Amino acid sequence: MNSTLSQNPTAHAEIDDAGLRKTAQLLMPAKLTTEAVAGEEYNIYPVCKLGDNKIFNGYDALAGWVIKQKTVVIDGYAGILWDKVKTGLEQHIALKGFSINWVETTQYLKPEAEVDTLVKPFLGTADSVWGTKCTLNLHDLFQTEKLGAQQPNSEFEINIIIGTGASLANWQAPLIYIDMPKNELQFRMRAGAIKNLGSSEVDEPYLMYKRFYFVDWVLLNQHKKQLLDKITVLADGQWANNINWMFKTDFAEGLNKMSQSVIRVRPWFEPGAWGGQWIKEHIPGINKDVVNYAWSFELIVPENGLIFESDGNLLEASFDFLMFNNQQQVLGKHAERFGDEFPIRFDFLDTFDGGNLSIQCHPSLKYIQDVFGENITQDETYYILDCKEDANVYLGFQDNIDPDEFQAALIKSQNESTEVQIEDFVQVHQAKKHDLFLIPNGTIHSAGANNLVLEISATPYIFTFKMYDWLRLDLEGNPRPINIDHAFNNLNFECKGQKVKEEYISIPTVIEQTTDHTLVHLPTHPNHFYDIHRIEFTAETRVDTNDCCHIMMLVEGQKVLIETADGSRHVFAYAETFVIPAAAKWYKLTNLGKTPAKVIKAFLK
Known part of the structure; x- marks a missing residue:
């Protein structure tokens, strides 16, 4: 997968009238006015229904609750428009004649120069896309004694x-x-409407993203985890002049419910330099007035949210909450190994009528741990969900690869903007629907044009070392970063020749078959910690979780019904990602379409 999305801002992106969002993407409504019929088509706002009177709308209602408490703490994530939250509450409290003592935490951050000094070691070099995961705590950025001295005032x-x-x-x-939500945070970031923690100035978006990813988000995720049992009310801050909120007890009940049945996150979509037209043509409800869509964050949980619904009101909360609260139910026998880090991601790479991805590789496990501070590395596979007849995938080296010659050609291209005859060095393989290409770390690869790739991968998602990017610019006309040195510290030059077809292109095997059901094994590489099955059926089939989490997608057919042991029923359409947690115990798949169904199942080995 290509590097940080913040380097490929939305084509035709405009800053909204309030100057708060730079994007062509639509803001999620605070209230559903019309609801897509579940399973009839891909739904961009999948919800977990909580029943009536669980989610409340508006600052007036929240202010009424605050008045009853008299003293409250309002904490939150990066990207919150705190001045608008304060105004929204203040106007309703003041209308009722109450005096308010406001204490604002921004006044008690350490001086900006001191904060910059603290975080600098985690930001890498100024020209680097990457930093290193921060090892500080949130309180390190504050003047804690002065903040602690600000206590409620009885006057x-x-x-x-x-x-x-x-x-x-x-x-x-x-x-x-x-x-x-992380997507709205980035849209505000691109508009210059928010700043990094402790910063007084807006920086270039890619620098702000790097700071968010390696510092702010790390500190705030840790802080959020520590607050989990202390929260009374959870609110959604993605609307500038509105707010939806709910009590933590109801929120926890919703998390517990989905951790034993079915999970589907809210997907989000982004254009890119190589992006295509498949997503625009096949997914309803998204803005079509963009040049392309390159990605869909189907299940990249560090940046996806979960939507809860009550009385039509929507509240989105980060996936982190589910893992903090229910990791054992979600991951089952693998929870001890991965903790609250969900290990598998699904995303779409759309190159239909688009371009080739960059020629790239990903870091080894030791490299990503030592250099970037991550726990697991970016081991990937490409599942071809759809493609045209001329589609291909670049994977592995030619048998006669000379590393020095290849490196020299890449450096010359970078310095002199000259084309590289990539096929002299890298193999090209025809892509067909339902093929699976294996891309463990260090493997040279790229998806060619005219593919809709379902990328089934380990969760890390920004550590892409691009070696050659076809001499193109990003959507704002700027060169995209090339990382030849990082790449050559990680490239596996043994992935070459006939070995590529034998070990890096999955060979399907039928491991179970009945009159109505076929279970196909799509073996992954020994270096992958996850494996893949495809369940093919005409009517229905039953599957046990065996205390293991299953990540799934309908990859052929119209729609399927999922029934879990707790009685939950969910319908999913073609190309929708859903997760069956380990605690679901078993589930039944029923084909609701007119043609045979094929469902991909990824799971931990």
């Missing part, structure tokens, strides 16, 4: 401490936590 009727890190003041009061 006021209402006391509110507000802002990221508010809980660090240790008020003995109910906690409101405001969460923020």
